[in-house]
């Protein structure tokens with residue numbers, strides 16, 4: 001039987017604890033990152049070996065092995081994150097960046113994470129998806145006291161379950177997540193696992209979103225749904241690096257969603273299967289082929305494919321307003337509206353004024369519109385054939401025969417073999433041929449009118 005004294009020793013060991021000043025001197029050193037470029041995988045210098053992941057536009061946090069415990073040191077702090085070239089945001093994050101560094105450990109590892117708070121308000125860290133003692137779960141007020149500014153807490157648990165996880169504050173959550181506080185966590189299996197493939201490339205992406213007014217740098221933290229910057233690892237296209245792989249590689253992409261809406265993630269060119277979630281590996285009998293998978297709020301989806309088609313394959317969220325940057329919201333639809341007369345009048349007053357959108361919105365991508373400082377254009381990025389007309393949650397899976405094993409560098413644009421690209425066809429007849437149609441009881445083919453029946457009692461609209 002456990003004595004009362006043992007009970008206290010035990011409970012002391014399983015609750016996140018404040019670290020005394022004397023102990024602080026012996027903490028692992030703080031490693032900080034000053035770049036937003038994708039860093040090479042961190043090959044484990046000690047402990048059980050594994051195949052490390054690559055965090056897109058991110059990095060993995062080094063650890064210190066201390067009496068058989070992997071010790072990490074996270075610092076919650078204000079950071080400046082480049083969202084894409086031409087725009088920086090004032091966010092909150094960890095160790096110099098948002099998102100924070102990825103933490104990689106092995107199933108069975110004992111892990112101790114020191115969390116130092118350099119924010120102006122209290123915080124905690126919740127380890128999303130982990131099996132751990134209740135006192136290590138990081139819910140401020142519920143499982144631990146808040147970590148006050150300037151204080152350091154220690155979390156300690158055994159990484160029991162292999163898989164994909166996340167971390168984020170469970171303190172003033174709406175503010176702290178809207179400011180960019182989050183990170184990825186990967187627990188590798190300790191031995192060959194029947195449901196976890198040994199892959200050639202393993203990428204981590206955290207979906208996040210910000211509401212930053214054009215011309216400003218600090219997110220609005222009270223936004224509930226109407227975010228205007230849709231990002232992967234706090235980067236927006238064309239600031240998101242491509243996923244560069246070798247032809248025939250087995251590729252895993254781990255996607256976590258810490259935004260406030262779902263993201264149907266779509267890959268061109270090849271099918272994939274969802275092989276795991278933050279709940280663990282998916283049994284083989286429950287996997288099916290997809291080219292789009294929805295990642296709902298607070299979920300992780302691990303997708304896997306064999307990259308057996310060469311090319312630059314678009315990979316993006318399928319919500320089209322999530323592949324755009326800020327500025328699109330209040331612009332009225334102008335397709336089909338003739339501005340010729342009004343343009344002359346406006347130009348006598350404002351000589352540089354341009355009307356956009358008469359023929360669609362592609363003008364926005366082709367013309368370099370004057371923008372406020374520190375603002376990304378709505379649709380941007382250039383490919384070998386011109387403007388890509390994308391922003392936000394968009395990148396590419398670049399599959400190349402010549403890509404070396406373990407080389408994650410960008411191979412440049414794909415050179416399509418001659419005769420394999422869509423081409424312009426000349427000499428098309430002016431009048432389209434019409435398919436023969438049966439006479440319809442409502443009138444001759446092509447002779448139709450739009451009739452609108454308004455619902456009864458819809459008074460406001462009837463007045464127009």
Ligand SMILES: [Cu+2]
Nearest residue numbers: 263317319322
């Ligand atoms: Cu989306």
